[in-house]
Structure formats: C-alpha cells, structure tokens
Amino acid sequence: xxxxxxxxxxxxxxxxxxxxxxxxxxxxxxxxxxxxxxxxxxxxxxxxxxxxxxxxxxxxxxxxxxxxxxxxxxxxxxxxxxxxxxxxxxxxxxxxxxxxxxxxxxxxxxxxxxxxxxxxxxxx
Numbered sequence: 001x002x003x004x005x006x007x008x009x010x011x012x013x014x015x016x017x018x019x020x021x022x023x024x025x026x027x028x029x030x031x032x033x034x035x036x037x038x039x040x041x042x043x044x045x046x047x048x049x050x051x052x053x054x055x056x057x058x059x060x061x062x063x064x065x066x067x068x069x070x071x072x073x074x075x076x077x078x079x080x081x082x083x084x085x086x087x088x089x090x091x092x093x094x095x096x097x098x099x100x101x102x103x104x105x106x107x108x109x110x111x112x113x114x115x116x117x118x119x120x121x122x123x124x
Contacts, residue, residue, distance in 0.1 A: 002122030008115070015120035020073050022058070022080050024120055025066040030098065033114055035060055036085040038069040043077040043121065050121055052079040079121045084114040 004013040004024060015024040026033070038060065041052035058080060062068035071080055088096050088110045099112035 002120055004118060004120050006116055006118045011116050011118075013118040013120070015118075015122070017073075017120075017122050017124065021061065021068060021070050022120055022122075023066050023068045024080075024082055024118055026084075026116065026118055029065055030084070030086065030114060030116065032086045032088075033065065033084045034086065035063040035067040035069070035082060036113075037083040038067075038071070039081045039083070040071040040073070041079045041081070043079050045077050045123075050077065050079065052121075073124050075124050077121070077123045079119055081117065081119045084116060084118075086112055086114055088112050 002015055004015040006013055013024055013026050038058040040056045040058050041054050043050045043052040058069040058071035060069055067082060090108050093110055098114050098116060100115050102110040102112040104110055
C-alpha cells in the first residue's frame with residue numbers, strides 16, 4: 001500500500017512494491033523519458049505527515065516506463081524519489097518545456113533532467 005506523488009499538477013503517477021522492487025508509471029507518459037536514478041529515504045510518520053531523511057541509491061531494473069527499481073527495504077516507512085532524464089537534439093532544446101540542467105553529449109545532443117519529479121511513499 002503506497003502513495004505516488006509528483007511535483008507537478010499536470011502529471012500524476014502510480015506505483016507498487018513487491019519483494020523490494022518498486023514499479024512506477026507516469027501519466028501522461030513523457031516521450032523519451034529515462035530513469036537515471038532512484039533514491040530511497042527512510043520516513044517517520046506523524047498523523048498524515050511524512051518526514052523522510054537519508055538517501056540510498058536503488059538498483060535500476062528498468063529505465064523505461066514503467067520504471068522499475070530494487071531498493072534495500074526491510075520494515076518501516078520509505079520514500080523513493082525517481083530522477084528522470086531525456087536526451088534532446090540540440091535544435092529542439094528551446095522547444096522542450098519540461099527540461100533543466102542540460103549537458104551536451106559527444107553526438108551534439110543534450111542530456112537534460114526532467115523537471116517532473118515523481119516519488120513513491122510506502123510502508124512495509
């Protein structure tokens with residue numbers, strides 16, 4: 001049982017956990033989005049407030065949607081933050097509204113962070 005959140009009103013996500021593997025889908029799908037990292041935090045829950053700290057990198061199982069990672073969870077409450085990237089051709093750079101912090105590639109394209117940041121909160 002968990003809850004998926006994004007930092008954007010125009011995007012939603014859904015997630016699930018099974019045997020330490022967290023699967024996350026973003027809606028609407030962002031064409032070309034790739035998972036570049038997922039980070040596990042431990043959480044304390046007070047009422048409905050989640051307070052999470054720490055960051056442990058999770059192993060990426062699937063970098064394409066649905067994104068899938070394996071995280072070192074035992075029992076307790078956790079949050080997994082997903083970091084998404086997109087490769088953008090140089091000529092399209094100014095037409096991409098969802099990107100930030102781009103770095104050029106040897107091919108003349110740009111690897112950019114997506115500003116849509118989903119996270120999945122759950123208890124085990």
